[in-house]
Amino acid sequence: MQADKARRSLGDEYDPFSEAHRANPHAFFERARDEAPVFYSPVLDAWVVTRHQEAVQVLRDHDRFSVGIYHARSSHHTPETRAILGTSPITGHPLVMMDPPELTLQRKILSRTFSAQRVTALESRVRRLSMRLIDDLQPLGEVDFMARFANPFPILVIGSLLGVPEADFPQLAVWSNHRTALMYGEVPPEEQPAMARSSVALEHYILDLAERRRQELGDDLASDLIRASEDEAPMTAMEVAATLRVLLTGGFETTVKLLGNTMLRLLSEWRLWEEVVAHPDRIDDVVEEELRLDGPAMSTMRRAKRPTEVAGMKIPEGGLVQVVLASANRDKAICPNGETYDHTRKPAGPHLSFGFGAHFCIGAPLALLEMRIALEQLAERLPSLRLTPAQTVPYGRSLLLRGPARLLVEWDA
Numbered sequence: 001m002q003a004d005k006a007r008r009s010l011g012d013e014y015d016p017f018s019e020a021h022r023a024n025p026h027a028f029f030e031r032a033r034d035e036a037p038v039f040y041s042p043v044l045d046a047w048v049v050t051r052h053q054e055a056v057q058v059l060r061d062h063d064r065f066s067v068g069i070y071h072a073r074s075s076h077h078t079p080e081t082r083a084i085l086g087t088s089p090i091t092g093h094p095l096v097m098m099d100p101p102e103l104t105l106q107r108k109i110l111s112r113t114f115s116a117q118r119v120t121a122l123e124s125r126v127r128r129l130s131m132r133l134i135d136d137l138q139p140l141g142e143v144d145f146m147a148r149f150a151n152p153f154p155i156l157v158i159g160s161l162l163g164v165p166e167a168d169f170p171q172l173a174v175w176s177n178h179r180t181a182l183m184y185g186e187v188p189p190e191e192q193p194a195m196a197r198s199s200v201a202l203e204h205y206i207l208d209l210a211e212r213r214r215q216e217l218g219d220d221l222a223s224d225l226i227r228a229s230e231d232e233a234p235m236t237a238m239e240v241a242a243t244l245r246v247l248l249t250g251g252f253e254t255t256v257k258l259l260g261n262t263m264l265r266l267l268s269e270w271r272l273w274e275e276v277v278a279h280p281d282r283i284d285d286v287v288e289e290e291l292r293l294d295g296p297a298m299s300t301m302r303r304a305k306r307p308t309e310v311a312g313m314k315i316p317e318g319g320l321v322q323v324v325l326a327s328a329n330r331d332k333a334i335c336p337n338g339e340t341y342d343h344t345r346k347p348a349g350p351h352l353s354f355g356f357g358a359h360f361c362i363g364a365p366l367a368l369l370e371m372r373i374a375l376e377q378l379a380e381r382l383p384s385l386r387l388t389p390a391q392t393v394p395y396g397r398s399l400l401l402r403g404p405a406r407l408l409v410e411w412d413a
Contacts, residue, residue, distance in 0.1 A: 008039075010028075010031070010032050010035060010036050011039045011040045011041050011048075012042070013028070014039070014041045014043065014044075014048065016043075016044070016399055017185075017397050017399070022397065022402070023395065025298070025402070026327075029050050029324060029326065029327035030327075030330065030339065032048070032050040032327065033051050033331055033332075037049070037050050037051040037054055038050070038054060038311040038313040039313070040313070041322070044320070044399075045075070045320060046301075046319070046320040046321060047310070047313060047315050047319055047320070048321075048324060049310060049311075049321060049322065049323045049328075051311070051331050051333070052328040052329070052331035052333055052349055052352070053331075054310050054311050055325065055327075055328035055352060055356075056328075056349075056352070056356055057310065058302055058310060058321060059355070059356040059357055059359070060356060060357045062358065063305070064304060064305055064306065065302040065305065065308075066302065066303050066305055067301070067302060067359065074183075076187075077182075077192060077196075078189045078192050080192070080193050080196075081182070081189075081193055081196045084196035084197055084200060085199060085200065088199070088203050089200070089203050089204055089207050090203045090206070090238060090242050090245060091238060110225070110228075110243070110362045111362065112224075112228040113221065113225050113228050114362050114363060116365060118224075119365040119366055119369055122157075122161070122366070122369065125157075125160060126369055126370055126373050127377070129156045129157055129160065130370075130373050130377050131377060132156075133148070133149050133152060133156070134377055134378065134381045134382070136148075137149065137382070138382065139413055140413060141410060141411060141412070141413035142388060142409070142411075143408075144406050144407065144408055144409075145260070145408070146256070146260050146404055146405065146407050147406070149259070149374075149378075150256050150259040150263075150403075150407070151173060151256050152169070152173075153255075153259070153370065153374060154252045154255035154259075154370060155169050155172060155173045155176075156169065157255075157366070157370055158248055158251050159172060161220060161221040162209065162220055162222060162244065162248070163218055163219070163220030163222070164209065168205075172202070172205070172248070173252070174198065175198045175205070176202060176249045176253065178194070178198035178199060179198060179202055179249055180249055180253050180401065181397075181398065182196060182199060183199075184398045184399050184400040184401060185396060185397045185398045185399065186397040202245070202248075202249075203241070203245060206241045206245050206248065207237065207238070209241075210222055210237040210241040210244060211237040213240070214226060214236075214240070221244070221247070222240055222244055225240050225243060225244070226240060247363060250361075250363065251363045251366065253296070254296040254297060254367065254401065255296075255367050255370055255371070256296075256403060257296035257401055257402060257403025257404075258290070258291070258295065258296045258367065258371060258403070259371070259374060260403040260404040260407055261290060261294040261295075261296060261402070261403050261404070262287065262290045262371070262375070263378075263385075263407060263409070264294075264387075264393060264407055265290055265293070265294060266286075267386055267387045267409065268387065269341075270386060272341070273385065273386075276375060276379050277380075277383045280375075280376050280379055280380070282343065283371075283372050283375045283376060283379075284372060285343040286343045286375070287371045287372065287375070288343070288351070289341060289342065289343040289345070290341075291354070292329045292330075292335065292338075293330070293338075294326075295326060295351065295353030296353070296402065296403050297326075297354075297355075297401060298324065298398070298399070298400055298402045299322050299323055299324045299325055299326065299399065299400055300322075300323050300325060300359075301321065301322055302320075302321040302323060303318060303320055303321065304316065304317055304319040305317065325352040325355075326402070328352050329352055333348070333349070334349030335348065335349075354367075382411045384412040385410075386409065386410060386411065387407075387408070387409060388408035388410050391408045393405075393406065394406055
């Protein structure tokens with residue numbers, strides 16, 4: 001009876017789009033892990049999973065749960081928005097909507113494209129792109145870190161890998177931001193049609209790129225995908241486009257937010273930034289701890305294939321399940337004192353910021369490379385970097401992703 005009361009209370013209180021929750025969601029999830037690790041949320045019409053054990057249970061069980069990430073906010077789209085999205089030129093299932101065994105072949109092909117050797121070979125290119133942005137920043141003394149570094153850096157990397165003209169990068173970033181906000185955020189009805197048109201424009205751009213690469217291969221990611229598929233099941237332009245759409249939007253948005261979260265953490269406790277400056281050899285551990293503590297992916301979604309039960313909660317067939325990765329990562333069962341930062345610790349279980357199992361993020365090695373290079377160069381070139389005083393850090397209205405929308409920083413120019 002007490003557990004049922006706790007579940008009802010948490011479900012009624014849970015408002016993932018409220019300003020208070022967006023500013024600090026972790027206090028609520030800490031309470032949920034103790035009181036009701038799985039509860040029903042009326043506002044989402046979904047069952048919310050907050051503990052590591054149950055999160056892994058749902059993510060690994062493809063017999064009971066299918067991916068449902070694109071259903072996260074679709075019920076809130078207006079009829080006009082749905083009609084515009086219905087004109088999408090890309091009709092194939094994206095990677096994030098596939099389950100095994102269909103997913104298995106696609107991951108095999110992608111694994112060749114994102115092999116350790118391939119990612120290592122990208123280091124000099126990624127380093128040049130980061131250095132170029134810092135060259136532009138260094139004389140200024142004060143900027144919005146999100147606008148001047150965190151946002152442009154990943155799109156420079158992804159755009160460079162795709163071999164698209166650099167003049168197109170700003171437009172691609174806008175289209176990607178609009179698509180992500182529409183799919184996973186709380187967008188007012190009057191703003192939805194414009195964002196839907198951005199999403200469709202992005203898909204036309206990507207499909208055109210895939211079709212051109214099918215006709216003439218080059219030295220880029222799309223061409224590598226096509227080459228990698230030739231020995232298995234040659235990918236059509238549509239299949240290449242569906243994959244590139246995920247890589248572009250996923251690889252861009254998550255790295256942007258991880259950069260913002262990491263710099264906010266390090267500069268909020270300046271001794272942490274001092275340690276990075278003094279010991280750049282520890283950056284890999286810093287990034288792993290930040291992924292656990294403040295990873296960019298707040299949650300992922302699943303749908304129940306049949307009536308089932310998780311931690312005593314009955315979930316009907318078709319029920320939407322929000323697996324809160326950010327909460328599972330702080331679970332004391334895998335990380336005692338998990339609400340605190342300590343890059344020297346070794347948790348008892350893996351963090352879930354890159355997902356788990358068959359849906360583990362294929363681009364994780366590239367994201368880690370970008371983070372290491374960015375922190376190394378920022379620490380070397382801007383060691384006096386600090387937060388601009390008396391600022392409020394805003395967050396976007398997204399169910400799946402979390403990171404600063406603005407982060408003002410300054411340094412001794």
